[in-house]
Amino acid sequence: MPAITTSVDVDRPAAGVFSYATDPAHFNEWQQGVVSGSMGTPGSLQLGSLCLTTRRIGLRNRTGTAVVTRLEVPTAWSVRGTDGPIRANVDLTVEPLGADRSRVSIAVDFEGHGIGALLVPLVVRRQARREMPGNLAALKRRLEGRRDPTAG
Template sequence: MSSIVCTIEIARPPGEVFAYATDPSRFAEWQRDVVSVRNAGDGPNGAYGKGSRFTTVRRIGGSERTMTQEITEVTPSRSWAAHGVDGPIRPNAGVSVEPVDDGAGSRATFTFDFEGEGIGVLLLPLVRKMTAKGAPASLRNLKALLESGD
């Protein structure tokens, strides 16, 4: 199956959009299904760099699920990726940010894919459907938060 791809334009510079959108400690502020996130690795001062791991609790289908991801790519202000390392559903997420309006704004593209382990294989179609429906709302939240300046 192909990845789920969502793009949104945000009237903030790429560095700001990238820093906020790729900081796992901020995910619960704009992602509808995130309950909490904690650093699962040993990054300095809670930093989330390449190789760092974070554990996310998400509300999925009325229950809470915990999953750990490892950051596999960080190109500051441009691209970021993380790969699921445990659980029956293992998300792979990517973010790319490019300047628009001579750098006054940004176009952020989010890519989502999933791998299933055990029972997770059977759940993949449901998870993909929920992501395709929920991601655009989360990105609208991201845009509203960043453009409000809060």
């Protein structure tokens, strides 16, 4: 199946949009189910850096690890899940539409391992397809509502 792709136009410059949208510390501000996020590799963001995201799944919190596989600041960022029964593969692009406007596109796909192989087609893809438009709408609201979208 093809990846689930959603886009939104944001009234913000590409550099600030990219910085905010790729910082796992902000994921809980705009992604449903995310409790917290952080970089698992000290130092600046680079290829091979680890990204840790804790999500609320059912009644439990589960932390997943992903590795940064593409990094083209300020236009492209990709991560690939490395653990757990459901591993997300995420590609984010930011396209400048002028000095103060950008288009954010996120494509997400999943790999199921063990029980995840059953859950991905039955539950996970449907849930992601429902959540993605709301997540990008929340991202737009957060970015456009901040004086400096890169500030914590």
